Amino acid sequence: MINYKEAGYRIQTQRKILGLTQEVVSEKIGITPSFFSQIESGTRKAGIKTFVSISKILGISLDYIFDIKTDKSLIKDFDSVEYQIINNLKLFPENHKKLVLDMIISIQRNL
Template sequence: MKRINNKAVGRRIKERRMELGYTQEQLSELCGISTSYLGHIERGARTISVNMLYTLSEVLNMSTDEILFDSFTTDDSLLVHVSAVLEKCDDEKKKQFFYNSVKTLASQIDEL
């Protein structure tokens, strides 16, 4: 059974918030909570409720597994996340990215 590390959960939430360019005030408003409560969550001082976990996953476009354990579920969340990142790139950059990724993974396959 996996144990939940509140500090790691808070760090992942903060990292994603910053990735998306949200301030604590903006994210707390989107989630319907106080900035103080969000600060407690991000520092790992509070355990988040199931309802808040769901709300954060929706607002931050992350799976609950990604928030709790830094891993993806077998659903489409990985594809959604990758698609969102790649939407900003032109087709040639996407091709180069995939080529480099496959090449790197292939060279490391024996170590997995």
């Protein structure tokens, strides 16, 4: 069973991490800010197309939004920060992904 309150919390958290307002996200997906606010608070359900649009804009998967457990061997027990890094990295073009990897390696060497 879907817990819309928890799904809304995950959406809100990612939106804030990205520094986006409810108005910006709602405009990009073609819904009112009021409706988007209700999705984030879990007081109103949305259709799958709306959730797909939200996931694309925020760079998170539907699995993450709805806390769908997948085969652990596929995600190798990532913690929530690692999962968010991977989902946000999907938004980068390939050449920027390489830069991010180089930065991570550099930081790791200096720790």
